[in-house]
Amino acid sequence: xxxxxxxxxxxxxxxxxxxxxxxxxxxxxxxxxxxxxxxxxxxxxxxxxxxxxxxxxxxxxxxxxxxxxxxxxxxxxxxxxxxxxxxxxxxxxxxxxxxxxxxxxxxxxxxxxxxxxxxxxxxxxxxxxxxxxxxxxxxxxxxxxxxxxxxxxxxxxxxxxxxxxxxxxxxxxxxxxxxxxxxxxxxxxxxxxxxxxxxxxxxxxxxxxxxxxxxxxxxxxxxxxxxxxxxxxxxxxxxxxxxxxxxxxxxxxxxxxxxxxxxxxxxxxxxxxxxxxxxxxxxxxxxxxxxxxxxxxxxxxxxxxxxxxxxxxxxxxxxxxxxxxxxxxxxxxxxxxxxxxxxxxxxxxxxxxxxxxxxxxxxxxxxxxxxxxxxxxxxxxxxxxxxxxxxxxxxxxxxxxxxxxxxxxxxxxxxxxxxxxxxxxxxxxxxxxxxxxxxxxxxxxxxxxxxxxxxxxxxxxxxxxxxxxxxxxxxxxxxxxxxxxxxxxxxxxxxxxxxxxxxxxxxxxxxxxxxxxxxxxxxxxxxxxxxxxxxxxxxxxxxxxxxxxxxxxxxxxxxxxxxxxxxxxxxxxxxxxxxxxxxxxxxxxxxxxxxxxxxxxxxxxxxxxxxxxxxxxxxxxxxxxxxxxxxxxxxxxxxxxxxxxxxxxxxx
Amino acid sequence: xxxxxxxxxxxxxxxxxxxxxxxxxxxxxxxxxxxxxxxxxxxxxxxxxxxxxxxxxxxxxxxxxxxxxxxxxxxxxxxxxxxxxxxxxxxxxxxxxxxxxxxxxxxxxxxxxxxxxxxxxxxxxxxxxxxxxxxxxxxxxxxxxxxxxxxxxxxxxxxxxxxxxxxxxxxxxxxxxxxxxxxxxxxxxx
Numbered sequence: 001x002x003x004x005x006x007x008x009x010x011x012x013x014x015x016x017x018x019x020x021x022x023x024x025x026x027x028x029x030x031x032x033x034x035x036x037x038x039x040x041x042x043x044x045x046x047x048x049x050x051x052x053x054x055x056x057x058x059x060x061x062x063x064x065x066x067x068x069x070x071x072x073x074x075x076x077x078x079x080x081x082x083x084x085x086x087x088x089x090x091x092x093x094x095x096x097x098x099x100x101x102x103x104x105x106x107x108x109x110x111x112x113x114x115x116x117x118x119x120x121x122x123x124x125x126x127x128x129x130x131x132x133x134x135x136x137x138x139x140x141x142x143x144x145x146x147x148x149x150x151x152x153x154x155x156x157x158x159x160x161x162x163x164x165x166x167x168x169x170x171x172x173x174x175x176x177x178x179x180x181x182x183x184x185x186x187x188x189x190x191x192x193x194x195x196x197x198x199x200x201x202x203x204x205x206x207x208x209x210x211x212x213x214x215x216x217x218x219x220x221x222x223x224x225x226x227x228x229x230x231x232x233x234x235x236x237x238x239x240x241x242x243x244x245x246x247x248x249x250x251x252x253x254x255x256x257x258x259x260x261x262x263x264x265x266x267x268x269x270x271x272x273x274x275x276x277x278x279x280x281x282x283x284x285x286x287x288x289x290x291x292x293x294x295x296x297x298x299x300x301x302x303x304x305x306x307x308x309x310x311x312x313x314x315x316x317x318x319x320x321x322x323x324x325x326x327x328x329x330x331x332x333x334x335x336x337x338x339x340x341x342x343x344x345x346x347x348x349x350x351x352x353x354x355x356x357x358x359x360x361x362x363x364x365x366x367x368x369x370x371x372x373x374x375x376x377x378x379x380x381x382x383x384x385x386x387x388x389x390x391x392x393x394x395x396x397x398x399x400x401x402x403x404x405x406x407x408x409x410x411x412x413x414x415x416x417x418x419x420x421x422x423x424x425x426x427x428x429x430x431x432x433x434x435x436x437x438x439x440x441x442x443x444x445x446x447x448x449x450x451x452x453x454x455x456x457x458x459x460x461x462x463x464x465x466x467x468x469x470x471x472x473x474x475x476x477x478x479x480x481x482x483x484x485x486x487x488x489x490x491x492x493x494x495x496x497x498x499x500x501x502x503x504x505x506x507x508x509x510x511x512x513x514x515x516x517x518x519x520x521x522x523x524x525x526x527x528x529x530x531x532x533x534x535x536x537x538x539x540x541x542x543x544x545x546x547x548x549x550x551x552x553x554x555x556x557x558x559x560x561x562x563x564x565x566x567x568x569x570x571x572x573x574x575x576x577x578x579x580x581x582x583x584x585x586x587x588x589x590x591x592x593x594x595x596x597x598x599x600x601x602x603x604x605x606x607x608x609x610x611x612x613x614x615x616x617x618x619x620x621x622x623x624x625x626x627x628x629x630x631x632x633x634x635x636x637x638x639x640x641x642x643x644x645x646x647x648x649x650x651x652x
Numbered sequence: 653x654x655x656x657x658x659x660x661x662x663x664x665x666x667x668x669x670x671x672x673x674x675x676x677x678x679x680x681x682x683x684x685x686x687x688x689x690x691x692x693x694x695x696x697x698x699x700x701x702x703x704x705x706x707x708x709x710x711x712x713x714x715x716x717x718x719x720x721x722x723x724x725x726x727x728x729x730x731x732x733x734x735x736x737x738x739x740x741x742x743x744x745x746x747x748x749x750x751x752x753x754x755x756x757x758x759x760x761x762x763x764x765x766x767x768x769x770x771x772x773x774x775x776x777x778x779x780x781x782x783x784x785x786x787x788x789x790x791x792x793x794x795x796x797x798x799x800x801x802x803x804x805x806x807x808x809x810x811x812x813x814x815x816x817x818x819x820x821x822x823x824x825x826x827x828x829x830x831x832x833x834x835x836x837x838x839x840x841x842x
Contacts, residue, residue: 206676243676251779255775261775261779279694
């Protein structure tokens, strides 16, 4: 067995198994139609980030409009053509930009990108599985996501432009093709893209849940599962329960839009002309949408908080404070997220009594959230904190979760929400608490697991610069929005110079735009760092962060099946950092007390985990059993043949 | 009849995935039917008579579940002929069901009950039944696949799991239809 310490993309960690793992891989099977969860994670990561970057570029365009609504910017006409006549953004296109920015960032970057990447990478690796329960469905999951992306972006290139009814696509604006240009074909493409996206997410979710329930390695009992996997698992359950009703909402919307039904439409006059649709109910759409929409917030946030748990514990060299409480708070947040949706609808005309009930349930969210914050702070307390890039981003996530989350109290109380609804206060709130906070966790996770994905380290110095510019920039962009919101500035308006009560905020809008542009440019540093490090980064040791979880015990080299020999057996929980009396400040999960007694030196640079993993008494050759539950092929039944009952029935 | 060999108490991963998938389908239809109920008690809501053929179809689909069980037992009881007959009957009854649905929709249309317009009870009826029919069409493709394999003697004991999953999906669509038809009928009577 080789004892290479450095596993790089091109080098090292050779084993007897390796050569027959690589036989038939072509470019197509390796990079495009890969069924390997690590490659699928990379696909999600790159597609998610690419979509996300386009999403923030869109925000640069509408921020320019908000800062300089009356000025002509000829450059805009050069790149946007008819959507910016004489260098001024077309109002319809402004709405489309806002809509697509929200859709891309909420769904594509922070749902597909975030969960897709880290669930695919971490669930099998941290649980000690060879791959997902169904690698084929896992592959389909990415392909649905990808084609959804293509359809969504295709809507930029059609005559009437992309959907423009806001990312929540409320009817009637979204249901009447004649309402505005973006309500035409763009809206249909939006719905198709979302349905493809949901199918992809659900296929992924089925796999994540099954893998967590069925494919854990020996010793990986529920209370030894890393918190990030707990959160990804919970998120998959949330998605499974909340996305299908949203699909129902979108399909009914499509029927109203294109087939003349009136589920959501009633009493509508356009240019004095009454529409035939009667009896529909817009509020119904809101209920169905927000029944997804609110759990969606936690579908975004919980993986981010899970990643943060791993990062903070690892880089503070301390066990996570209150592991069981953390698990309970994940489940608690997930449960509560299903009974708070109507706090998005306090001013929609629903029964005020319902409003007070939803106020009470909404404020309940504060309890598990506060438990998590408390535990993060106590994990950091007296830790040996390594302020490297992943840790900075993790602390950043917590800080935004606080500064964004506290304003949730104001919005959660129905009486306070009435003046604040649809103002910039809301925009500031959700951008900080779920947008920036989750993006920071995604960055932190990327810096942390980059060596696991590509066998190389990302550049720390560039990472620092990226962190500080983004951290300061995001605060400068979104914090002032709270003041604008309290001043009554409404969101989604095209030009604030048009109204007396918003004119006074124009200087602040210029300030926000400048901060936003600097923050967006700072992301180029990340993009450069990401791709440069992929090829030229410093080769990473097998366990660069001295972490305890199982993903660092498998070679980075592309091996379908993750471990070259046996699967690791788990002997302890994932947070044995700085354990008193231990010979090192971390004990990996696969190290048993006997191994410690035997004098295994896992903390040394040239330690080879296989020397422990392959030593265990598990019979060799188990590698095919957990991943391919396919029964051994048995000759087919011929007319007169008598089969043995249940021969070849797969045992799991 | 239950599977005699169960080494562990765990579900097979694929079976678990199918159950989870069925949970998403349940949530999808829960979304639609709760939307229905929200609008059901609106003043302008109109009821209509559901043609009898939809109830006849319920029996057809129920029978198809029974023939599937018959065929599945054929595989387990070493009787390829019984498997073939069972799957062919299931396939045929499934097609008959779809045909019956089309006839039912035509009867509704003759009575002036259309998808489009302001008759939301009718719109929901078409949406729910069509969506179920789409799922059932997928089920028929799966049953058809196993039927062709069985006719070519390509189904062995190793196919037990696959066939059991196909059956689970088929029975679930049967139960879903029963739920829908009862739900829709009760809402016409109320």
